[in-house]
Amino acid sequence: MCGIYGFYRFDGAPADAAWLPPMGNVTAHRGPDDEGQYVEGPCAIGMRRLSIIDLAGGRQPLSSTDGKYWLVCNGEIYNYRELRRDLEARGHRFKTRSDCEVLLGLYREYGEDFLQHVNGMYAFALWDGERQRLLIGRDRLG
Numbered sequence: 001m002c003g004i005y006g007f008y009r010f011d012g013a014p015a016d017a018a019w020l021p022p023m024g025n026v027t028a029h030r031g032p033d034d035e036g037q038y039v040e041g042p043c044a045i046g047m048r049r050l051s052i053i054d055l056a057g058g059r060q061p062l063s064s065t066d067g068k069y070w071l072v073c074n075g076e077i078y079n080y081r082e083l084r085r086d087l088e089a090r091g092h093r094f095k096t097r098s099d100c101e102v103l104l105g106l107y108r109e110y111g112e113d114f115l116q117h118v119n120g121m122y123a124f125a126l127w128d129g130e131r132q133r134l135l136i137g138r139d140r141l142g
Contacts, residue, residue, distance in 0.1 A: 002074035003027030006045035006125055008134045015044035024048055036060050038070045043127045043134050047072040064104045065093050068130045073100035075122025075139070083117060100124070
């Protein structure tokens with residue numbers, strides 16, 4: 001199971017990227033295959049990855065094609081193939097074959113109701129750079 005980490009500055013001050021490496025070190029046992037981080041404004045998110053789907057291209061954090069939205073996610077989206085086909089039919093494009101990348105497209109398409117379409121087990125942090133807000137969520141069973 002991967003490790004996701006990060007923080008949000010509620011005072012609006014810029015996030016200090018220097019805080020992320022120690023968090024990544026603490027979660028290193030959760031994901032030995034890769035590590036990635038993203039910092040923008042008051043938000044900093046990171047991921048230690050245990051590669052399962054899209055071993056080569058599923059690096060995280062994942063970003064939307066326009067770079068406005070960023071995601072770290074641990075889990076498995078069971079219906080991602082169906083969701084991906086539907087989103088592609090609606091004009092969405094994807095950069096990877098990762099099951100988690102569909103969450104970015106769903107968020108763009110449905111806003112905060114995007115999880116109503118997801119069948120799976122997951123925990124995530126999604127940075128909406130356009131609205132400058134961080135969404136954190138998990139499946140019903142946690």
